[in-house]
Amino acid sequence: MIFYLLFWYGETRQIIADAENLPQVIFKNNLEDRTFRAIVENTDYLYRARLLQYQKANIYSIKPGKYLYFEGEIEIVAKK
Structure with missing residues (x-):
């Protein structure tokens, strides 16, 4: 089995x-x-x-x- 897009690491304020059939999960970093x-x-x-996480570089x-x-903060948004 080939794993594609297995891991992403970068600088962003939210993930x-x-x-399609699950609620949207938003994970925000509130620090500057x-x-x-x-x-x-x-x-x-x-x-x-x-897996969504933040790591201190x-x-x-x-x-x-x-x-x-x-x-x-973690926000869970239900599908309409």
């Missing part, structure tokens, strides 16, 4: 998963921090799912302390 990268991953044939070193790491 949308949409399918441009070091986050979105990941969309299609799972294998067994699970038949899509290691491009800066951070001193010890307390920081707001992530703030976002």
Whole structure:
């Protein structure tokens, strides 16, 4: 079996998963921090799912302390 478009990684403020017979899922990054990268991953044939996530890119070193790491929202939109 050939897996096409198995994985996408990039800079965006929101990720949308949409399918014909399922509700639309919107995952938003509410921070202005441009070091986050979105990941969309299609799972294998067994699970038949899509994974949506944000990952902090290691491009800066951070001193010890307390920081707001992530703030976002998940919106589920029913089909009409």
